[in-house]
Amino acid sequence: MIGFIKGKVINKKPTKILIDVNGVGYLLxxxxxxxEKINEQEEISLYTHLHVREDxxxxxxxxxxxxxxxxxxxxxxxxxxxxxxxxILSGIQIDDLKEALKTSNISRLISxxxxxxxxxxxxxxxxxxxxxxxxxxxxxxVSGNIRNDAVAALVNLGYNQKVSERIVRAILDIKPNSTIExxxxxxxxxxxx
Numbered sequence: 001m002i003g004f005i006k007g008k009v010i011n012k013k014p015t016k017i018l019i020d021v022n023g024v025g026y027l028l029x030x031x032x033x034x035x036e037k038i039n040e041q042e043e044i045s046l047y048t049h050l051h052v053r054e055d056x057x058x059x060x061x062x063x064x065x066x067x068x069x070x071x072x073x074x075x076x077x078x079x080x081x082x083x084x085x086x087x088i089l090s091g092i093q094i095d096d097l098k099e100a101l102k103t104s105n106i107s108r109l110i111s112x113x114x115x116x117x118x119x120x121x122x123x124x125x126x127x128x129x130x131x132x133x134x135x136x137x138x139x140x141x142v143s144g145n146i147r148n149d150a151v152a153a154l155v156n157l158g159y160n161q162k163v164s165e166r167i168v169r170a171i172l173d174i175k176p177n178s179t180i181e182x183x184x185x186x187x188x189x190x191x192x193x
Contacts, residue, residue, distance in 0.1 A: 003047065003048060004045065005021055008043055010025060019046070027059065029082070030086075033089060033090060047061070047062045047067075064094070070089065070131075071086070073127055073131065077123060093169065097109075101127050101131050146179075154168070154188070154191070168183060171187060
């Protein structure tokens with residue numbers, strides 16, 4: 001099985017990337033979160049999962065090992081295939097998904113495109129106790145509550161949840177030690193430009 005790929009980026013789109021590894025081009029399916037982390041890198045290293053079906057081999061790429069682990073947990077749930085798992089990982093950050101599953105936040109899970117109430121309930125039941133084994137980045141753990149509070153405040157003010165999450169995450173990437181007040185103030189400045 002292919003577990004890791006390192007090579008030159010030939011072509012990339014939000015859900016696919018073509019990587020040249022010593023003259024062989026590997027086409028990998030990726031989540032939008034992985035696509036955003038790749039940015040303009042010319043050389044890339046991705047963790048991989050090879051999904052085998054009777055008529056097809058598909059390779060999925062992940063920027064972090066935590067994303068790969070979450071993908072493998074998601075496809076272990078009945079009714080969730082690799083494309084659905086890729087869609088879920090495109091619609092929510094790993095630490096947010098982990099927290100939503102642990103706290104049974106069904107409204108957060110339903111807000112992910114392609115996830116209905118029944119699927120969200122199945123995910124919570126089957127994965128609630130399993131997500132503890134997935135490690136997330138240290139900065140995510142430190143800023144998790146502040147980030148969630150800031151996003152909740154922005155949503156309560158009428159802003160879109162996904163846009164709010166993206167802006168708050170971007171601010172925390174630059175200023176990880178922001179207070180909740182500074183975070184909301186800067187997010188509002190960015191949203192009102």
